[in-house]
Amino acid sequence: MTPALFVQSAIIGVSLGSIYILMALGLTLMFGMMHIINFAHGAVYMLGAFVIYYVFFQGGMPYFVAFVASMVLLGIFGYLVERSIYRPIKGGIEPTLVALLALTTFLQAAGYPVFGQLDKHVPPVFPGTRNILGVGISIERLMIIPVAAALVIGLYLFINNTRLGAAMRAIEQDKEAAALQGVNVHVVNGLAFAIGFALAAASGALMAPIFKLDPMMGEQPLLKAFIIIILGGLGSIPGAILGGLMLGLIDSIVATALGAEPAFLLSFVFIIMLLLFRPTGLFGYAS
Amino acid sequence: MLEVENLWVRYGTVEAVKGVSFSVPAGSIVSLIGANGAGKTTSLRALTGLVKPGAGELRFGSTSLVGLAPHQVVGLGIAHVPEGRRLFPKMTVLENLTMGAYRRSRADVASTLIMVYEHFPILKERGRQLAGSLSGGEQQMLAIARALMSRPKLLLLDEPSMGLSPIMTAEVGKIIRQINALDVSIILVEQNAMLALTLAQYGYVLQTGQLVMQGKAQDLLRDEGVKKAYLGL
Ligand SMILES: Nc1ncnc2c1ncn2[C@@H]1O[C@H](COP(=O)(O)OP(=O)(O)OP(=O)(O)O)[C@@H](O)[C@H]1O
Ligand SMILES: [Mg+2]
Numbered sequence: 188m189t190p191a192l193f194v195q196s197a198i199i200g201v202s203l204g205s206i207y208i209l210m211a212l213g214l215t216l217m218f219g220m221m222h223i224i225n226f227a228h229g230a231v232y233m234l235g236a237f238v239i240y241y242v243f244f245q246g247g248m249p250y251f252v253a254f255v256a257s258m259v260l261l262g263i264f265g266y267l268v269e270r271s272i273y274r275p276i277k278g279g280i281e282p283t284l285v286a287l288l289a290l291t292t293f294l295q296a297a298g299y300p301v302f303g304q305l306d307k308h309v310p311p312v313f314p315g316t317r318n319i320l321g322v323g324i325s326i327e328r329l330m331i332i333p334v335a336a337a338l339v340i341g342l343y344l345f346i347n348n349t350r351l352g353a354a355m356r357a358i359e360q361d362k363e364a365a366a367l368q369g370v371n372v373h374v375v376n377g378l379a380f381a382i383g384f385a386l387a388a389a390s391g392a393l394m395a396p397i398f399k400l401d402p403m404m405g406e407q408p409l410l411k412a413f414i415i416i417i418l419g420g421l422g423s424i425p426g427a428i429l430g431g432l433m434l435g436l437i438d439s440i441v442a443t444a445l446g447a448e449p450a451f452l453l454s455f456v457f458i459i460m461l462l463l464f465r466p467t468g469l470f471g472y473a474s
Numbered sequence: 475m476l477e478v479e480n481l482w483v484r485y486g487t488v489e490a491v492k493g494v495s496f497s498v499p500a501g502s503i504v505s506l507i508g509a510n511g512a513g514k515t516t517s518l519r520a521l522t523g524l525v526k527p528g529a530g531e532l533r534f535g536s537t538s539l540v541g542l543a544p545h546q547v548v549g550l551g552i553a554h555v556p557e558g559r560r561l562f563p564k565m566t567v568l569e570n571l572t573m574g575a576y577r578r579s580r581a582d583v584a585s586t587l588i589m590v591y592e593h594f595p596i597l598k599e600r601g602r603q604l605a606g607s608l609s610g611g612e613q614q615m616l617a618i619a620r621a622l623m624s625r626p627k628l629l630l631l632d633e634p635s636m637g638l639s640p641i642m643t644a645e646v647g648k649i650i651r652q653i654n655a656l657d658v659s660i661i662l663v664e665q666n667a668m669l670a671l672t673l674a675q676y677g678y679v680l681q682t683g684q685l686v687m688q689g690k691a692q693d694l695l696r697d698e699g700v701k702k703a704y705l706g707l
Contacts, residue, residue: 350576357562357573363524364560366544367553369577369624 188444195322196443197436202328204435205335209390210412211419211427212342213383219359219422220379221273222280226287228387228412229405230294231261235388236404237298239395240307250312257392258385265384269377298402307400331393338389339428342382346424355379359422411438418458420471429469475500475659476521476628481530483516490516491527492683498628503650503660505670505691507704508680514663515557517680518630521661522547522554534628549577553626557633557663559617563606567597570605570616574623586623593652594619611642618649628659635666647673667704671695679704 188196210228217225235257243253272290276282313330316323346352354375357365366372390408398404415434419426434454442450462468476498483491491513498504506514519525521532523544532539534550544554553574562570571590575583591598594615600608605616614634621629631650635643643666650673654660664670671677671691679687679700687700694700 353565353569353573354576356565360562360564361560363544364556364562365573366524367522367548367556367560368573368620369545369548370573371543371545 191320191322192443193440194320195324196439198319198324199328200436200439201432202331202435203439204432205331206390206394206408207411207415207435208428208431209335209338209386209393210408211415211431212339212424213386214412215416215419215422215424215427216355216379217383218416220355220362221278221283221376223273223283223287224413225383226284226409227268227291227294228383229407229409230291231265231384231387231405232391232394232408233298233400233402233405234264234294235261235391236309236395236400237302237307237391238388239392240302240309240400243312243395244309254389254392257388261388262381262385265380265382266377268384269373269380273376273380274373295402295405302400302402309395309400312396325397327396334389334393338386342386343424351375351378414454414458416468418461418468420468423468423470426468426470475535476661477531477533478517478521479531479533481517481520481532482528483513483520483525484528485516485525490683491520493530494678494680494683494685496678496685496688498659498661499676501654501657501659502676503654503662503674505662505664505674505677506680507664507667507670507677509665509704511682512680513683514680515632516683518554518556518632518661518663521630522552524554545577548624551625551627552630553621553624553628554630555617555621555632555634557636559613561605561613561617561620563604565605566602567605567608567616568601570620571597571623574620576624578624582625583623586625590619590622593622593649610637611639611645614638614642614646615649618646618653622653622658626658628661629653630661630663632663633665634662635664635669643669667700668695671700 210232214225214228217223238257238260239253242248242256243250268290272286273283276286311327313326315326317326317329346355354365354370357368357370358372358375362372391405411434415430416427418434419430437454437457438450441453478497479495481491481494494513494517496504506517508514516525520527521539523539523542527540534552537550539547562573565573571587572583575586596612597616597619600612605613608616618634634646638646647669650660650662662670662674671694674691677689677691677694678685
């Protein structure tokens, strides 16, 4: 591997990692607060991408508008899922997981008649490449990095500096104690659903101009996000960020050097090794 | 101020509280004592909506508490210091206190914080320390202080002496008196019946979910049965 190729795949790795991080953050946030794994996260990523297809490409709106619409619409959808699925189940973890799996299957199956059988493509939003250290990198991929960084920083500031953010941290540490301080746990859980869904929609929306769109497109990023939150430690936000970057870099650099299948295999080998030494993940702790 | 009438609570098939009635006059300290599993904690949890009672009436002033969620009960002026303190260990002392005032305005929080620090000067010193790193006694102080941040009219204390040294227990007793002097009514749940009955004006004795005795605290302290069963005398 030449140095130029290495730099190129490292930058693409960070860009890919940014997408993974946006997916993993919502999963880990929801796990930390409610101890559920949102299987529907991949389907939300897919819907986020299709909002771009319809609003930006078909609807002719500016990409920025479509991007915000994607996050807002799916954020609202997330709140409604809490309201109509999670809340009535009253904290039962297994029934919630089954219900979320059913929702995922429904959204994917409904995708074919609604969006059509053929793959969709969104034209580039930022065409062209940019020269970095002598290698050309697609601007589309580069732009993902600052957008994801802004969202991550925004989430961090929200969680650490607002009253609702404090309520989310309180629920994560002790749901009943949070309720006894006056936190309406249902509403704050709903907010976590909304944030998680909006971030998944954002990653789908960022990837829409890069990959083809089909109803199953969320499965691969969902799998990656699962790996990341286990790698980073379930419920840990710093863990999701570090884990996402690591997996993005492995995927990109190893895939460039050895091909896609070895990269896929290697990422699992790496995770199994890490978990052998740190069973709770990078930032996890035994409960 | 608080009336509990014929309260029943079950967990699955376990009947934890079987027809318990008690009342808390405004401004008083009332104690619930009893051995392990008597239903003391469960009675408090029913009051603040953490468990749904099977039957019974719970009235706070003229408001029924039945069917209210915990955050609504706090809003009425009832604060609950749960068994085991239940602090937010990864938050600082100050953040824990701020959480206690979750439903109140920022200006209110600042003035209440000054009042709370007067009673708990140690917490001011430890403001930036993580709650999880405090000693057991300091954690109990913080748990009580956090509850006071909501400016309650009624304070529920579930075993505040649990795991504390005799010196710390006496300290907690002093604090409970001070809080009561601020016109906060208190329900004190204790296995340490001696502490409970010296602080309270009135006491109720629970046994396997039922009320077996009640009376003025000083009378209970002199009762032969209570002495043998709960005071270890
Ligand atoms: N979450 C629960 N699920 C099932 N049973 C429970 C639960 N919590 C309490 N119980 C049962 O209810 C009964 C009353 O328990 P409770 O915790 O109210 O007693 P307590 O008087 O507070 O005891 P302690 O002094 O040990 O704290 C006990 O038999 C207990 O085993
Ligand atoms: Mg108890």
